[in-house]
Amino acid sequence: MKVVKFGGSSVANADQIHKITNIIESDPSRKVIVVSAPGKRYKEDTKITDLLINLGELIEQNQSSEDIYGQISDRFQSMIAELGLSGDVWSKIKDKIDGSIDLIKQGDKQGIDALKSCGEDGSALLVSAYLQHKGTPASYVNPKEAGIVVRDQPGGAIVLEESFEKLFELRSREETLVIPGFFGFTPEGKLVTFSRGGSDITGSIVAAGLKAELYENFTDVDSVYCVNPMIVENPKQLTSLTYREMRELSYAGFSVFHDEALIPAFKEKIPVCIKNTNNPSAPGTMIVAELPEREGHVVGIASDTGFLNLYVSKYLMNREIGFGRRLLQILEDEGVSFEHAPSGIDDMSVVLRENQLPKKKEEVVVQRIKDELKVDMVMIEREMAMIMIVGEGMNQTVGIASNAARAFREAGVNIEMINQGSSEVSMMFGVKSHNLSTAVQSLYKTFFESASITKDPVHRDF
């Protein structure tokens, strides 16, 4: 049994919905479907979710919202008409939108999340109706019915363990099930959404709960690239990678997946396949727990900007038990999350995402460090970028660091920071943001284009 998730571009219009039902029907094991909200049909188009968020804001502010409401209604109704479905489907979607609007008007905080979820909910209603229309037995399954129980947490819901057992019961259903992504319900029955892009999370949770043999994630690319195609033109594609590789790549800027989306699937060791709705016969990229060949190759290069370095120095810091802990305590007190904390002998750096330390908070943090830790110096360096090279076993492979360092040298880029040794599958480099592209291009050349280093570094059989 396969769980299949379709992203926003795969349900953006009637044509796309027709395509995905063909994909579903072409493989009888594709039994449980998770859908995103309709995405952009063309570059300047607006995603349904953005329209819904906009609508919610207008209603909260008591402003005129008829225009936006009309756009949402038109998009759903034109799809329904094109697919030859009955007006019934729109009535159901409309009821949910109107119900959410009423909640907002009553000042119920749940209203905004409920309205935001109407895009995915509408997609699921549409797709299940169209499958039935084509003669494939199918049901819409609400996340509450499916058993997706979550903890309500600022910025995004967190799935609760009990969900998985409940989800497993869906295996007894005979028809094809279509579940809207992006939201779940608290044990008290309150609708809450995951963080943005949360349909990937739903898909991963459902695949884990159902112990699927495969979780297929359909998007609009043939496979995952080994490096950001905005930085390197036409880069190599990855046929396979491990969960850990994917997780590290996602962290540092790989946009295929939401950072944590795959974790529920990882935990259950469900293989994941990234495929293209517009080219379903392409093999896609497989993401699995383990790969048999582990030659210590670099399989991907991820990069991200927007970091800063908080540097402190103090004579004899290294003799002061608790110094590092107290520095991190100050950050924690101020609600600042840090990424890494490399230390020297009399100095220590803390690498943060820049958004964690707006100017106002920076002043407070710096003052507290001066006052409470009596440091000799504290300094903030912004506009840092992180580059991560990733590959199973590479940290036990002699020469990877050497090749990487040579790539930076050839690019004329100074390495501001190296963090290696904790993760077995990655090596992290800090550079000034303006050097990012040059450095990544040079690394790509070194690890993916130079035949002398390794032949065919990305294709591995499994």
Add this chain to the structure above:
Amino acid sequence: MKVVKFGGSSVANADQIHKITNIIESDPSRKVIVVSAPGKRYKEDTKITDLLINLGELIEQNQSSEDIYGQISDRFQSMIAELGLSGDVWSKIKDKIDGSIDLIKQGDKQGIDALKSCGEDGSALLVSAYLQHKGTPASYVNPKEAGIVVRDQPGGAIVLEESFEKLFELRSREETLVIPGFFGFTPEGKLVTFSRGGSDITGSIVAAGLKAELYENFTDVDSVYCVNPMIVENPKQLTSLTYREMRELSYAGFSVFHDEALIPAFKEKIPVCIKNTNNPSAPGTMIVAELPEREGHVVGIASDTGFLNLYVSKYLMNREIGFGRRLLQILEDEGVSFEHAPSGIDDMSVVLRENQLPKKKEEVVVQRIKDELKVDMVMIEREMAMIMIVGEGMNQTVGIASNAARAFREAGVNIEMINQGSSEVSMMFGVKSHNLSTAVQSLYKTFFESASITKDPVHRDF
């Protein structure tokens, strides 16, 4: 005015004492002298300080101590006789030894420190008497009289700020002053010793307090080597280095200096010169605040064994605000001091000195990490070694990392950890202990023997 410190081998016998008085008399600005206890005269010899420690233990245990007492007495008396000094000098030394023994017998904890300090005290009495004997006006100055006030702390005294002002008053004295190293007095007048090797600390404190133009540290080598001569045969000598370079090199195994000895001198920006008592005309090694040429050269390679890596991993660690802080808190609670804490995304390593985590304590720490942090894995890896390459400006020099990584590769040594980015003057590498020598030899070859990288990397004018 120069402050001059002589190490144990420089006061080991009458010949050596004769040599050092010649050194003192050859330069009228050598006005303040700090001396160690008489060291070894030949390889199998025992240092006076070790004899005194042994004597103290025997007395504490109420065992026969006449033999050891006799050895100490013989060494001092034969030096006195050979130098043609009066029996008066031995009476003064004997009074101090006997007084300390009485304190120990009375169960006064101060007794052990007082007895340990008799080696340096004896040296100072001897040297000052011999200078007078040769016609050079000289006085013995006790650290209490000099104003060396310290905080009594387990494992070693810490100098208090008030000392420096008091020491400055010594500038008004006209004769040559001879101060015993290794001890000071608490504000309550209790004698306490610095940590072992503490005469370097005294010298540095005295030089800082007197705002000396130069602090000369006489030992038995012509200069500081750029790498451990036990690992690389006949390595290059350093003519000059900065305080920061010296501090980082000392940390990771350079044995010329006690790790923190130079800090008081550093703070006052007193230049330090390491010289050889047995070859005083050699220029020695200058250690200064700043050097004019900063080409980003590697000036030294330090290395040390005896580290371990405590590795923890947990899914989504990186989203858990306070995780790193809580891990360090556990170590702090258990009195464990850590060196570095590199982190990945879902994992974190803490590098410690092995002596910080004996097996018993390891169990407690590991259990607490499991229980309190709910980690997926915790693992201890022992027998790690650290290698540090050091040089002002090197972290802003493109290519140093590349050369270093290539050296490891050529040696066939895997880099387990890289810590770069916090210190501006060093880059740290973790390797398995058994790879240490091979790696250091390869780094030496790369940075000090290869003409293609940089000509003459160690000689810098200033």
